[in-house]
Amino acid sequence: MSGKYSTIIRDGLWSNNPILFQVLGICSTLAVTNSLRNTFIMTMGVTFSTAFASWNLSLMKDFIPRKVRMIMQVLVISFYVIIVDIILRAYLPEASKQLGPYVGLIITNCILMGRAEAFAAANKPVASFIDGLANGLGYTAILVGIAVVRELLGFGTLLGLRVAPANFVPMTIMIMPPSAFFLVALVAWWAKSLGIRKAAWKQPRQAPSAAR
Amino acid sequence: MKRDSTVYVVLFTFFVCAFFVALLAVANELTKDRVEANRRFAAQSAVLDALGIGYAARTDAETIYAERLSVSGEGSDRYYSTAIDGERHLAALVSGPGLWGTIEIMLAMDMDSSRLDGIQVLSQNETPGLGGRIDEQWFKRQFRGELIGPEGISITSGAEAAGTGDADPENSRLDGITGASRTSQAMEAIVNSGIAKLRKLPGGVQ
Known part of the structure; x- marks a missing residue:
């Protein structure tokens, strides 16, 4: 794998993670992360749609008139999201019923259009596909982490299986949207301070050499 | 071009x-x-x-x-009837207002011995983890075989915390959901209106 692709992957997964650093797709973080199973299905849908929509838009980019660029982006994104919706309805009817309108709302997830506009509009199809995939997986990692905490503390279960002891008192706040706010903020805080500390560590090592 | x-x-x-x-x-x-x-x-x-x-x-x-099963009636008047051990059982869709939105359930009862067969929650928008627990097994299981009293059934709030439900099918009383009194009251009203609806159906024995 060339260095270019590994940079794209590292950016999507960590250093430019859509939730932590781009702060995109926060709405869906609040809506679906109180159950691990639904979160996983939803984030897989987002990853699939982002990767293929970016690839497809990159293929089309030289032919799209500037005036209708965004309309075309929404069209292609909706196409892939509706495909996800059709697959869920046909093969996972229970999950489709539970997720309800949230699958359709992937269309409005800012990550999809954000990557289409920021990356796919100026890069080659394969790189765009990898970028979409990496961003989707970066989004998945954060959401799944939050869902584990919320489902565990809110229901005492994981993937619907009871893991907490019998005398465990569920924290109802964890099931409500506000808890996702707190958790996203905590994770973003942790990630940002990690970056700052890393920069601070580099400083003293460089300072003496600059002084010399 | x-x-x-x-x-x-x-x-x-x-x-x-x-x-x-x-x-x-x-x-x-x-x-x-x-x-x-x-x-x-x-x-x-x-x-x-x-x-x-x-x-x-x-x-x-x-x-x-x-x-x-035999299906009779059209639209919202549709009901399902069957015979189990010689007794007539009816089921119908009942809906009513919950805390956030309409709750829709399938309610079934034994018309001859005046007992509930059970409920299935078809759609609800109650608070997840609180009112949303009406869709959990322990809650729905309480309805099975419950005797219908003169006033219908009652769902008491605050009585349970362990999530086990009321085990006695003879007392016409079920455990509500702690922290979701309004949803529990709504369920009581919906189930009782459903019982009245089923009794009015042709062949529904009083």
Whole structure:
């Protein structure tokens, strides 16, 4: 794998993670992360749609008139999201019923259009596909982490299986949207301070050499 | 042709839309039967589960449904009837306001011995983890075989915390959900209105 692709992957997964650093797709973080199973299905849908929509838009980019660029982006994104919706309805009817309108709302997830506009509009199809995939997986990692905490503390279960002891008192706040706010903020805080500390560590090592 | 000329924009947009819509139409056509089968199974299994009629597999559900149930009435007056051990059982869709939105349940009762067969929650928008727990097994299980009193059934709030429900089927009383008194009251009202609705049906013994 060339260095270019590994940079794209590292950016999507960590250093430019859509939730932590781009702060995109926060709405869906609040809506679906109180159950691990639904979160996983939803984030897989987002990853699939982002990767293929970016690839497809990159293929089309030289032919799209500037005036209708965004309309075309929404069209292609909706196409892939509706495909996800059709697959869920046909093969996972229970999950489709539970997720309800949230699958359709992937269309409005800012990550999809954000990557289409920021990356796919100026890069080659394969790189765009990898970028979409990496961003989707970066989004998945954060959401799944939050869902584990919320489902565990809110229901005492994981993937619907009871893991907490019998005398465990569920924290109802964890099931409500506000808890996702707190958790996203905590994770973003942790990630940002990690970056700052890393920069601070580099400083003293460089300072003496600059002084010399 | 220039990329920003009106003719190009119109033609490009038209053909791209037509292309993607055609693909979606194909995908929809390919999965149509499966989606329809899922929908039918969801509707039939709700009736069977409410009545407490067991089925081994998905394919059995359809056969049992066709053999044992008769459907009468149209639209919101539709009801399902069957005979279990010589007694007449009816099931119908009942809905009413919950805390956030309409709660829709399938309610089944034994008309002869005046006992509930059970309920299935078909749609609800109650608070997840609180009112949303009406869809949990321990809550729904309480309805099975519950005797209907002169005042119908009552759902008491605050009585349970362990999530086990009321075990006595003779007291016409069920445990509500702690922290969801309004949803529990709504369920009581919906179930009692459903009992009244089933009794008014032709052949519904008082």
